[in-house]
Amino acid sequence: MNIELAGAAWVLPLTFVLQGLSAVLIVIRLLRGPRATDRVVAVDALTLLGIGVVALIALATAQPMLLDAAVVLALVSFLGTAAYMLMFRRHGRTPETAGQDGDAPTERR
Amino acid sequence: MMNEGGLLPWIASALLLLGALIGLVGAIGVLRLPDSYTRMHAASKAGALGAVLVLAGVAAASEGAVSLEALFAIAVLLATTPLAAHAVSRAAYRTGILPHTGPLGDAMADDAMRQSPASDQNDSSSRR
Numbered sequence: 645m646n647i648e649l650a651g652a653a654w655v656l657p658l659t660f661v662l663q664g665l666s667a668v669l670i671v672i673r674l675l676r677g678p679r680a681t682d683r684v685v686a687v688d689a690l691t692l693l694g695i696g697v698v699a700l701i702a703l704a705t706a707q708p709m710l711l712d713a714a715v716v717l718a719l720v721s722f723l724g725t726a727a728y729m730l731m732f733r734r735h736g737r738t739p740e741t742a743g744q745d746g747d748a749p750t751e752r753r
Numbered sequence: 754m755m756n757e758g759g760l761l762p763w764i765a766s767a768l769l770l771l772g773a774l775i776g777l778v779g780a781i782g783v784l785r786l787p788d789s790y791t792r793m794h795a796a797s798k799a800g801a802l803g804a805v806l807v808l809a810g811v812a813a814a815s816e817g818a819v820s821l822e823a824l825f826a827i828a829v830l831l832a833t834t835p836l837a838a839h840a841v842s843r844a845a846y847r848t849g850i851l852p853h854t855g856p857l858g859d860a861m862a863d864d865a866m867r868q869s870p871a872s873d874q875n876d877s878s879s880r881r
Binding site: 647651659667672695 | 761766789830833844
């Protein structure tokens with residue numbers, strides 16, 4: 645893999661730093677998020693960020709195999725978010741039983 | 754095509770930096786916006802655009818050697834991220850978070866009332 649990047653000495657480290665800063669901000673929201681949906685949104689954003697980071701590592705180490713990992717991560721990210729949505733749908737359809745568990749939708753964290 | 758001193762390395766660097774900056778803007782939105790719907794908006798739109806731009810930058814930096822994988826990843830992202838955002842916002846509505854609606858009102862509550870006006874008038878958040 646032949647890499648041609650203008651200003652590669654500072655563009656790649658700066659891009660890694662920006663992605664790491666984004667990850668720190670999203671992890672703060674993931675830990676703080678008052679509701680479960682906020683955490684799901686944070687996990688979704690983290691996987692989107694991870695796709696970019698995997699692609700950047702593929703560029704930095706000149707290994708095109710890692711881009712296949714980025715493709716798989718993109719597919720799995722959607723599946724994970726859909727699975728979280730199914731978890732919410734089960735509780736949302738039967739608020740009476742959810743309330744009996746002490747797990748009412750309005751008290752969900 | 755353009756080998757030495759061409760335009761493609763500059764395009765690659767610009768795409769990588771722009772993608773990282775848009776991802777940072779999306780992360781700031783996820784941290785600072787007020788409720789789940791707006792956070793979903795920031796995460797899905799800005800985050801997906803950042804990832805797509807970074808992938809396009811990687812494809813440009815390798816002079817098209819990995820452009821097939823990168824294009825496939827971009828297509829998967831553009832196809833699945835709106836679906837995931839839609840699913841997350843529906844789930845947020847079902848857990849009872851009321852959206853701040855504009856002058857058009859709460860369309861999902863109107864739908865629930867129209868489908869079953871007798872049973873669910875006062876509990877619109879648990880219906881589709």
